[in-house]
Amino acid sequence: MNTGDTAFVLISAALVMLMTPGLALFYGGMVRNKNVLGTIMHSFILLGIITLEWVLWGYSMSFGPDHGGIIGGLNWFGLNSVGMDPSADYGSTIPHMAFMIFQCMFAILTPALITGAFAERLKFTSFLLFAVLWATLVYNPLCHWVWGVGGWIGSMGALDFAGGTVVHISSGVSALAAALIIGKRLGYGSTAYIPHNLPMTITGAALLWFGWFGFNAGSALACNGLAASAFVVTHIASAVAALSWMFMEWLHRGKPTTLGAASGAVAGLVAITPGSGFVGPMSAIIIGGLGGAICYGGVLLKSRLGYDDSLDVVAIHGLGGTWGALATGLFASTRINPDGANGLFFGNPGQLWIQFVSVIATMVFAFVMTIIILKLIDLVMGLRVTEEEEVKGMDICLHNETGYSY
Amino acid sequence: MNTGDTAFVLISAALVMLMTPGLALFYGGMVRNKNVLGTIMHSFILLGIITLEWVLWGYSMSFGPDHGGIIGGLNWFGLNSVGMDPSADYGSTIPHMAFMIFQCMFAILTPALITGAFAERLKFTSFLLFAVLWATLVYNPLCHWVWGVGGWIGSMGALDFAGGTVVHISSGVSALAAALIIGKRLGYGSTAYIPHNLPMTITGAALLWFGWFGFNAGSALACNGLAASAFVVTHIASAVAALSWMFMEWLHRGKPTTLGAASGAVAGLVAITPGSGFVGPMSAIIIGGLGGAICYGGVLLKSRLGYDDSLDVVAIHGLGGTWGALATGLFASTRINPDGANGLFFGNPGQLWIQFVSVIATMVFAFVMTIIILKLIDLVMGLRVTEEEEVKGMDICLHNETGYSY
Amino acid sequence: MNTGDTAFVLISAALVMLMTPGLALFYGGMVRNKNVLGTIMHSFILLGIITLEWVLWGYSMSFGPDHGGIIGGLNWFGLNSVGMDPSADYGSTIPHMAFMIFQCMFAILTPALITGAFAERLKFTSFLLFAVLWATLVYNPLCHWVWGVGGWIGSMGALDFAGGTVVHISSGVSALAAALIIGKRLGYGSTAYIPHNLPMTITGAALLWFGWFGFNAGSALACNGLAASAFVVTHIASAVAALSWMFMEWLHRGKPTTLGAASGAVAGLVAITPGSGFVGPMSAIIIGGLGGAICYGGVLLKSRLGYDDSLDVVAIHGLGGTWGALATGLFASTRINPDGANGLFFGNPGQLWIQFVSVIATMVFAFVMTIIILKLIDLVMGLRVTEEEEVKGMDICLHNETGYSY
Amino acid sequence: MKKIEAIIKPFKLDDVKDGLSSLGVKGLTITEVKGFGRQRGHKEVYRGAEYQVDFISKIKVEIVLESELVADAVKVIQEKAHTGEIGDGKVFILSVEEVIRIRTGETGKDAI
Amino acid sequence: MKKIEAIIKPFKLDDVKDGLSSLGVKGLTITEVKGFGRQRGHKEVYRGAEYQVDFISKIKVEIVLESELVADAVKVIQEKAHTGEIGDGKVFILSVEEVIRIRTGETGKDAI
Amino acid sequence: MKKIEAIIKPFKLDDVKDGLSSLGVKGLTITEVKGFGRQRGHKEVYRGAEYQVDFISKIKVEIVLESELVADAVKVIQEKAHTGEIGDGKVFILSVEEVIRIRTGETGKDAI
């Protein structure tokens, strides 16, 4: 065991934990005043729900002993045999517990990302049920496929350093499914849904950026050159994507916006995530630069296609994650990470195909499962608040609170 | 000396430092608009006052060479002989300075916790005096009793990993004393004291949660399996308590509130603090789950008993800390920490008794001393602002500022 | 390579990154409502611009192979040959990449500090151009002079642990130049520019304080006794300066203000920066105490001298940095850092002279260059927004957004 | 000249504004207000304590216009602000003695 | 019908509202306003600079009611909003020509 | 007695207030309002979507004063709030039937 590696992973876990409240602010600032608490609550309460789910069965399903490449067993139920000594498979220089809790933070953040799609209209009880089912039936299997020892996507040789498929594509396409099933907000098309507090949103974006260092660099599970490299490309991609989104919007709409810069930064972080441990700085500039532009394009597409993904989860996480996963198949280099593989531009076109398969598999699985889960919940208890509640806002109607009382 | 351990403790110190501004936001959002700055200032200025106090005499009184188990000597006044080399007693692999500054952050946070009890009505000068006296006469001795080499509570074998008695019970019962002596806010019973900015409060709770990883895991003073374990149980207890408070309130009042979830998270963090280095994950679920429920009950009790503890310090820190200290006597296990002891459920009923004695001693000492200090200050300079100032608010009257100017 | 050192420097880099959004909040809360986003954007977008500049040519100009003590070569353009192995010169136990990204965060923060001087009136396009030119022509050379191997100020023996000259004096005098060239805000002298959101400002100050631990302690480039010592004196100076500014204002204006306490904390952090790796705790009390008082005085001076440095960059960073750099020449001690030097009070008057020279050189260079850059931009594209835009605010006019929509 | 003061539900503002615009109303002024009336407020819960909040957010629309237009304007408001549920609000009509446009100094009808 | 506009101290709002309710007033509308009057404002200090802020937060209460009730309502307001100190505020009475309830279309007395 | 309601540009408030003070006006009340008029609003852009925001921030100044002072007060407002550009605002004059000072119970002229 190594104290430096352990310190790095534990602090990284703390940073990733902070991303969920960071996301709460990022999203919370973008909704209308009357829904700020409801939106923040979606993220915040996942810290409660998913932690419990993860400790009880989620971690075991994701990383426990493999069953046919599909799912982990329940042998580690309740963290049984997850102890203070290193696990052979997951971070050989850090306590197994440290790996488990680091991964716990990922499991929390991922469903929190989805909540942007159905902000301002979902019933809270339905949301709670959705969270548990989605974590169990979508996140855990996917996580096992990609990162669990024996998981079929990982075994296939797909590269996903910190969660392009597991975290971003999965949440992005689930967001699309949710937006389609749950339907548009009242007044869609006529009402202007103007962000009620952009400084809050930018603060959230900053916390996400900060926490993402733990997310990506921490995924090295050790504190070495690779961790430093992942840290660097994460920062670069975010920076360049902030610029790229800003300039795109400037060209298209005539003004550089702060929400655009913040959104671009997040888009860049998403895009670099899968490749963060495999690509170098110059590749990161390209990945981030195109990432910002692609996600901006995705946001525009939304209004064309007409689904109401309130806070653009599909465009930023779905599209950004897809771009990142494919870009890993283009820019990955064994000079950065000898344990990885080369991508197309480094002479290995096969990797792009592997990445492509992993993307499609993730998309299909997450999309179909999310639809099934939501249809089921709709049947049992309904999904949307009443029209009256939607007009009055989630805060008063679901939580009997108001965000601000001046 | 070990770089990984040192990195962990220094970063932990930074995290704990952030808890004080986190608390400022947690509390600041709960008061009325007109008192937001006054409330934030209570915490913020303690970063100034207590740091100075600690560096000059506080650290020496707390950790300096023991006198009869009661108090440390002034040999280390002004950090004399507190250097860059490890101390034999406090963290043998980290610079003595690192231990000192880590503990400094605890010394700051503890009186800051109390300020929730007398928010919206205390004179600022009286507050400053109170802070210095309380730190010197209550915190430093208590800290020595429990953590100082030779301190009588620690020598007795009481287990307090990160401050159940020293930090939470002491601040909780001092809060009760303060609420009783200082009296109710104007309009108590008729005015609705509605939080003016709940997103601020939730942001504060998130920063507390984040910082608490440093608080509890950092208390291992090294970065090993125990640190990882403390990190994990901290997270679990907080998560479960957030759920438990939320469900309690849902049952009792019909709606799940965000303030409830945030308050529960803090309650869980309090409850796990003393046992964080001694208990396992399943115990943490129970400690957190009951912690959330007990503290919720404590909040309800307040209105029954009729003292005006503005922001529920007694219920959350007093009650939560007491539960945590006793729970340590129930759930502690030498399988988690061989340097600890077993609790009742692991075959050692004696530990519960020791914990009980440590709780009672802390309560009596902190309560009596706080009353004496406040009575004294009242005599010398008064405690409360005038009625007119209370109506107009602390911000304008004490600080000549307003929080928001739109 | 050492994992503990690497973990410390990488996490420190993350902390320093957070200072830029922290500054955005610190500044954003102090401007009027209509300019909150424009002000935040100034800092935020620098995360984008300067990262790109740094990665492409900035790092190479600053730390690349020396040319005559004046500038680094472009050999490291695009991070060419900046890899995962340690560099011999910059942190021999950490990846070169880690040093590079740690320094990148400094390069971002420094121009962000300047933005306080011209808040509420600068054209955004002119700002972007200014940022790139200033980073390239002022920051990079200065950084090389002081910290680059072979740089003339460093070679002279000037002590600047974490950026008194490079970061604070350079930004402070550039701020003065900018305030003079760009001119006063409309209504200067008659309009009250009252901070629109002080809780935001205090949150920003807290994040700055938190991040500054990485800034100063991380500058040890290792996690040892010196890092711990730098951490400790940083905290002490900030704490004491918060008190000192508060008491000065209390004496002078009759009330202790929260903005004063927050400003003082920042002033203390500035003042201790150059000496943080060379002075002991008692010296830190003096440096912080006088730092707070001096910067408060500087703020008063502003209205006497009549330039409109909107958010007091000159007083806090210029004056505070100067005091800190000179104080290092007074209080430095080889007992704290054997690789440093003794100051006047430890028997080496020569050091004060060296510090003095480094201060003057920095001031003259930064002042003259900034004037040239701004005059040039003025010629090409103008500097200020129109009067109408200034009245309506930056947010609507430059970014087509509004901060808050209730 | 008359002044119409209409207290309406906030989410009806856009409809009302558009309706009045079509009618040829050139200017109006709105204020965020809180109303107390037949419509009951809501409960808020903070840490287990329940508070009855009686005041409900409303928008006050003020339009000064020529007397002849009042009937039509009121009709438009009534249509556009109508939901049929309690709390739809009120319209008050007051008399205005004079109107002056600051920019030009015009008065009376010309100033509206 | 008349309209009462009362400018009062914010912390007196609950008392005034309860007083008027007891009197049988069915509806009222409040607005957060700022007042300038005999009551002096306060000083604010930011970074050593002192600003005089002349405007003081007040609440404007508007009640439209039948003429016969005006005297009583004014009396209640005067009692409930009274502290005896400068800045207690003013009551203005204006004439209202017509009242319409949006929900039902009722007018006049019935609409109040 | 009359009531002047002036809708002005926010940054002209200090000038108007000072002008009225010099004239001997002892009290006034201001409200943050939003106006819709000839002056066009602004565009806002959020994630590539453009919104037209028609309402512009204005300040409503209300002054109750003796009828004889109205003309002068209006003149002052017109001068001080004038920029010559669209959106300078309007002044409305209404009749007030009674004024009561809450603190003293004075009525009429004495209460202003």
Ligand SMILES: Nc1ncnc2c1ncn2[C@@H]1O[C@H](COP(=O)(O)OP(=O)(O)O)[C@@H](O)[C@H]1O
């Ligand atoms: N007499 C009144 N004077 C002033 N405002 C009133 C009066 N009656 C009602 N209002 C305003 O109209 C709003 C709606 O009235 P309410 O009684 O709730 O329902 P309805 O519109 O169906 O009569 C109230 O919230 C209040 O703002």
Ligand SMILES: Nc1ncnc2c1ncn2[C@@H]1O[C@H](COP(=O)(O)OP(=O)(O)O)[C@@H](O)[C@H]1O
């Ligand atoms: N002539 C006036 N026109 C409009 N509002 C007024 C007038 N006089 C006073 N007010 C309002 O009444 C409030 C209280 O008035 P003030 O002169 O401070 O004290 P008092 O109520 O004791 O006379 C002011 O803040 C202002 O809002």
Ligand SMILES: Nc1ncnc2c1ncn2[C@@H]1O[C@H](COP(=O)(O)OP(=O)(O)O)[C@@H](O)[C@H]1O
């Ligand atoms: N008929 C009206 N009724 C009520 N308010 C009006 C009316 N006309 C104008 N206003 C107010 O006056 C403001 C300025 O009017 P506007 O037409 O923009 O320019 P101008 O003052 O040059 O005529 C508007 O924003 C609105 O608040």
